[in-house]
Amino acid sequence: MRREVTIVVYHHIADQEDPLTSKLGVVTRPDVFEKHIRYFARHFDMVSGSDLVRGSLPRKPLLITFDDAYRSVLDTASTVLKAANAPSLFFVNPATLLGSSLPVDNILSLAAEVLGKQQVIALLNINETGLTSVPGLIANVISKWTQAQIADAKRRLCVAMGTSELELRRTSKLFLGATDIKTFASLDIEVGNHSMSHTFFRSLSSTELETEIVQSRELLEKLSGQTVQCLSIPYGNALDATEGALRAARRSHKAIFLVHAKSNRFTPAADIFYRISLGNAAPEEIPFKLRIMPVVRCVRDWLW
Numbered sequence: 001m002r003r004e005v006t007i008v009v010y011h012h013i014a015d016q017e018d019p020l021t022s023k024l025g026v027v028t029r030p031d032v033f034e035k036h037i038r039y040f041a042r043h044f045d046m047v048s049g050s051d052l053v054r055g056s057l058p059r060k061p062l063l064i065t066f067d068d069a070y071r072s073v074l075d076t077a078s079t080v081l082k083a084a085n086a087p088s089l090f091f092v093n094p095a096t097l098l099g100s101s102l103p104v105d106n107i108l109s110l111a112a113e114v115l116g117k118q119q120v121i122a123l124l125n126i127n128e129t130g131l132t133s134v135p136g137l138i139a140n141v142i143s144k145w146t147q148a149q150i151a152d153a154k155r156r157l158c159v160a161m162g163t164s165e166l167e168l169r170r171t172s173k174l175f176l177g178a179t180d181i182k183t184f185a186s187l188d189i190e191v192g193n194h195s196m197s198h199t200f201f202r203s204l205s206s207t208e209l210e211t212e213i214v215q216s217r218e219l220l221e222k223l224s225g226q227t228v229q230c231l232s233i234p235y236g237n238a239l240d241a242t243e244g245a246l247r248a249a250r251r252s253h254k255a256i257f258l259v260h261a262k263s264n265r266f267t268p269a270a271d272i273f274y275r276i277s278l279g280n281a282a283p284e285e286i287p288f289k290l291r292i293m294p295v296v297r298c299v300r301d302w303l304w
């Protein structure tokens with residue numbers, strides 16, 4: 001058993017849904033986010049990614065993280081964090097920053113809004129029954145596809161919507177640009193690696209892992225001027241923490257982050273950390289979600 005550290009993960013902080021995110025369940029309302037930060041300030045000692053890597057942790061450490069490259073973290077969340085003197089760790093994808101591509105989940109969300117779920121399933125030649133949501137489609141089907149299959153799916157969906165991935169990225173105001181991450185350091189936001197193109201690691205070749213993990217980190221260091229030592233595995237699933245992915249990651253990262261909402265007292269390795277997504281949880285639900293459920297999930301794993 002090792003030290004307890006609580007790590008939370010957020011994505012997009014906004015009052016209104018955007019079609020690129022509306023089917024993904026990644027939005028936290030700003031008023032809720034503010035309540036969460038106030039709760040953390042009262043009940044925890046907020047730490048940075050570097051504190052975690054160094055192992056210099058106070059009695060009740062909590063680390064705030066963000067995944068993906070949503071502009072709202074800079075525009076909305078950073079003001080709340082600054083007021084609370086809270087450091088954070090923001091995992092971003094350079095391909096999204098550079099304006100060259102969009103994660104498949106954003107395109108699926110938009111396609112489900114524009115074309116409808118049935119047409120999306122037909123366009124992608126998916127035969128599985130019982131798929132009721134975009135996250136279900138991503139976790140159960142897309143997660144097993146190669147990068148070429150995913151690129152082809154994105155192309156087909158965009159053509160059916162009369163657009164292109166590049167055009168969607170160019171016209172959307174949801175995401176940060178390459179120069180934005182230069183400002184992170186002044187806001188006490190540490191840059192983390194979230195892979196080059198927000199892809200599943202489990203079916204990648206060693207060359208693709210090199211691009212997604214190693215080159216992505218190098219590019220983020222160049223763009224941000226920060227040292228990047230943490231990697232968050234896209235979609236947060238331990239199935240993507242493959243031997244090859246961990247080998248590539250450990251050459252240049254000191255900590256690797258999943259989601260799974262389990263207790264960090266019981267992780268598979270000292271450099272792997274679980275995180276908890278609070279979404280729009282009310283403050284009174286937070287102790288249950290942060291303290292009780294993570295331990296329950298670990299106990300459940302042992303029993304099974």
Ligand SMILES: [Zn+2]
Nearest residue numbers: 067068234235
């Ligand atoms: Zn992500």
